[in-house]
Amino acid sequence: MPDPVAFRIMNEIGIIDQLGTTLFERSMPHGLTVPQFIVLNHFVRLGGARTPMALADAIQVTKATMTSTLQRLLAKGFVSSTPDPTDGRSKRISITDTGRSAREEAIQAIGHHLSDMELAIGAADMDSALPFLIKLRAFLDQQRAKS
Amino acid sequence: MPDPVAFRIMNEIGIIDQLGTTLFERSMPHGLTVPQFIVLNHFVRLGGARTPMALADAIQVTKATMTSTLQRLLAKGFVSSTPDPTDGRSKRISITDTGRSAREEAIQAIGHHLSDMELAIGAADMDSALPFLIKLRAFLDQQRAKS
DNA sequence: ATTGACAAGTATGATATCAAACCAATATAG
């Protein structure tokens, strides 16, 4: 019997994620990884300071994972951390100027891959696929919450 | 400026992969992971013995990654390994009966998630998304080869 | 107020993954 379509979808998605991540990380400067880049990007797009928990929720990883990624970004000087004045358990994380530049360089570096991809696949196909992916993500997110 | 559509696609795919993997691994028996399951599944679907390199190519991971996954499957007794009689560098890996049963149990365990998913998203939408994903995967695979 | 539940962050241990370096065996060139 053939694999169910849902299985094949998840299978393709797993491989795409892996190949894409590897491709991007080969071009990014300062040994930036994709997760690190995503955090920097989040700061640039939304501005201001954020707690590790808020970042973890926004990016859909556990707080333990966020701790780990932030430690590396701190070591590279791309983010800074100060104690939260109103909550003794918490911290406020911000991007630094160096972090901003690194993110700019990374954008340049992967931009070329993204253009190639749009050219090869067709922006129209991508536009039509996006809602499907968003729906699938929402479903999985909701399944996770249900535990 | 908004993120390019290719970026958003890759972003969603990364999150879907992560959420899906976690969801599946929570239900699978014997501490099976998704990569381990994929290897067992490959053996059941295609039968016979395979070299680690052939498996790595089929599943699109590096040979180092395959070494690691096979070591864990060997430790669980789900695959067996014998030296290749014709090539002193190589091995022949096969699935064991225990491995076959474990794979059967895993199929049952994740089947329920896959049905839920098909129900929530709609099999028709999945059918139409699949060619897009296959095309994207092929593109990335070809980019990788170009290095 | 004190106690008990909850929340933020970190640490630990397991797996996956890649790149790079390595070893051993095979294949190719000359």
Place this chain on the structure above:
DNA sequence: CTATATTGGTTTGATATCATACTTGTCAAT
């Protein structure tokens, strides 16, 4: 044939990720 290049597999070292357990601080209920 011998020397070189290639190929199969493993090892090492780095990062990401989750689950679980722990610490510390906050909040709520009595």
